[in-house]
Amino acid sequence: MYWRLFLTFVKIGTFTIGGGYAMLPLIEKEVIDRGWLDKDDFLDLFAMAQSLPGIFAVNISIFVGYKLKGIPGCIACALGTVLPSFLIILLIALSFTQVKENIWVEKIFKGLRPAVVALIVAPCITVARSLKLSYKTIAIPLVAALLIWKGGVSPVWIILVAAGAGLVYELYLKKH
The missing domain is CATH 1.20.5 (Single alpha-helices involved in coiled-coils or other helix-helix interfaces)
Known part of the structure; x- marks a missing residue:
């Protein structure tokens, strides 16, 4: 189970652009569709993760891991969440001089901005509907x-x- 948790959060960390709130729909889909948590438990963890200082994506992954498998689950989920970003940033840092001056990289990032906004707004709407605000x-x-x-x-x-x-x-x- 720890490997499944780790690999699930590696997938989430790898394919999410835009930070913690952009990860939310992916995390929600993965843990609820797999039956690891129900919607109410997920919303409770979401609220707790928001109320703590630190990186939201790591906070919620730690809560999910703890809820499912205690301390080892926390470690598996947290590592799975941060490892892809760490490796990507490391690769960018190693080749920064080539990337910094590449016009295509700049265009890609400009194109990603609206998608990131949508990825942040979508979970806000989902949570508002779930809470029947x-x-x-x-x-x-x-x-x-x-x-x-x-x-x-x-x-x-x-x-x-x-x-x-x-x-x-x-x-x-x-x-x-």
Whole structure:
């Protein structure tokens, strides 16, 4: 099972461009379609991985590995996730002078940008649908994104305000 976990996450790490959130649909498909986790467990792990500092893709792979096979599962999934990127970056670094000046490489990266945006937006929509969020609830992350993007507000402040608002809601407003 450890090899299957490792190879599954090597596949995910190899064929995902755009970072952790772009990996999310692949991770979700692999672990749910294989029956390793159900949708609710996956959403719980997703929420936990988002709330921790560090690389999202590694966080979620560690949680999946731990849920399935404990500490050895964590190691297998984390290595599987980071090894492809590490090797690719190593190869690029070794040949950087040739790659840096290649016009085709620049065009390839420009072409990948819209695909990466789509890979990040798709899991956001999937999670919103799975959680059955209302339009009012969806407005909260949109306002937060606009405050960060256009207003220059630090994400730290957004997180602190959201945590405080959640506590106030749960402790006082929800009961009344």
